[in-house]
Amino acid sequence: MESFQKYLEDLNLASSTIRTHLKQFKLFEEVDIHDQDKMIELVKQQDTLSKQKTLSSTMSKYLQFVDKPHNKIRKYITTLNDELAVIHKKRSQKQVESAGVSVADMKKFTDQLYKDKKYREFVIMYCFIYLNCRNQDLIAEVVDAHHEMDDKKNYFVRSKKKDTCTLYRNVYKTSDKYDRKINKFVCKKFVNAINNIAYVFKENDNIDRMVKKITEPLGSITESVITKLILSEKQNMTDVEKVSKNRGTSISTLHSNYNGLRE
Numbered sequence: 128m129e130s131f132q133k134y135l136e137d138l139n140l141a142s143s144t145i146r147t148h149l150k151q152f153k154l155f156e157e158v159d160i161h162d163q164d165k166m167i168e169l170v171k172q173q174d175t176l177s178k179q180k181t182l183s184s185t186m187s188k189y190l191q192f193v194d195k196p197h198n199k200i201r202k203y204i205t206t207l208n209d210e211l212a213v214i215h216k217k218r219s220q221k222q223v224e225s226a227g228v229s230v231a232d233m234k235k236f237t238d239q240l241y242k243d244k245k246y247r248e249f250v251i252m253y254c255f256i257y258l259n260c261r262n263q264d265l266i267a268e269v270v271d272a273h274h275e276m277d278d279k280k281n282y283f284v285r286s287k288k289k290d291t292c293t294l295y296r297n298v299y300k301t302s303d304k305y306d307r308k309i310n311k312f313v314c315k316k317f318v319n320a321i322n323n324i325a326y327v328f329k330e331n332d333n334i335d336r337m338v339k340k341i342t343e344p345l346g347s348i349t350e351s352v353i354t355k356l357i358l359s360e361k362q363n364m365t366d367v368e369k370v371s372k373n374r375g376t377s378i379s380t381l382h383s384n385y386n387g388l389r390e
Contacts, residue, residue, distance in 0.1 A: 128152070134192045141303040151185035160190060163199040170203065176214070180207045228345050230256070230360050233353065236345055246320040248341045250327055253317055254294075255353045258310060259373040262334040262350050264299045265327040278307070283321050292321045301375040308375065 131152060135145045158166055166186050173179045183204050190197035233256055240249040254260040267281035269292075276282045282295045296308040312318055328334050339347040348356075358370060358381060371378050 131189060131192055135188065139303060144303070147181065148185045148188055151182050152189060154182060155186060155189075160193065160195055163190075163196065166200060167203050176207055176211050180204065180211065183207065228348065228356065230357055233345065233356070236342075241316050241320065244323075246323040247327060249320045250317065250324065251338070251341060253314075253320075254327075255350055256357065258294075259354055259357065259370045260350070261300055261374065262328070262338065264296050266298070266330055266332075266334075267294065267296075267327045269321055269325050269327075283327070285318075285322065289322050290315075290318060292318050299375055305375045308373075310373075 128149065132145065132149060135148055140148075155166060155169055158169055160166070167183070170179050170183045170186070173182055183200055187197045187200045187204060190200060233252065237249060237252040237256060240252060251265060254265055264281060267283055269283045269285065270276065271285050273284060276284065276295060278297050281298055283292050284295065285292045290313075292312050294308075294310045294312070296302070296310075299308065312321070328337070335349065338350055342348045342353075354370070354374070358367065367378065367381060370376075371381055374381075
């Protein structure tokens, strides 16, 4: 177990991913790893496709670790991914259709938040719409200098003249795959809003509930639904690539999970 953990750590996986793999490993440590068919049979006993994918992913990692064939497991993972993609896409389409709001509606609502001096709410919606942020991205403090930062948190850093600000995202869902994300803001409204708050979200906030409260006039839509609405109106690959870069999500994932590419 310890040697497998070291192997996972050497792959630079996120700590949460490593914990998941170690937990899953306990489910098949008694199975003959020389028989992939038996391993797949164990996977099929899991009651959801997501659980099957999680377990089979750990199996594949472990077989690579012990230098054993894992071709059948990989093929089964591909099958699971295809099935999950169909489910996610149908779900995304249903969410977009049932939301009942457009991107124009969201932008108008965001402008009103600023007029009402609801600066934190404005910053949140602005980042969701124009930067395609996830909730976690906005667990961020507002500071005045780079020396106040560390690489384990997210920050908005105000310029000396407080006429621009920069978001440094060190912690986000796919940060183990991509580098720190840096975005500079020059929009006067946005910068003024940042100048009026000390943080966006805090670590212990119930962010999902807070977002639904903010978007109550829009039907309590979530951050992921906002992204799906934006993608549903994108007309070309350049726009989708921008969302992919902003969010730290591959084009293929946007296509399968967010219904982002028109067919």
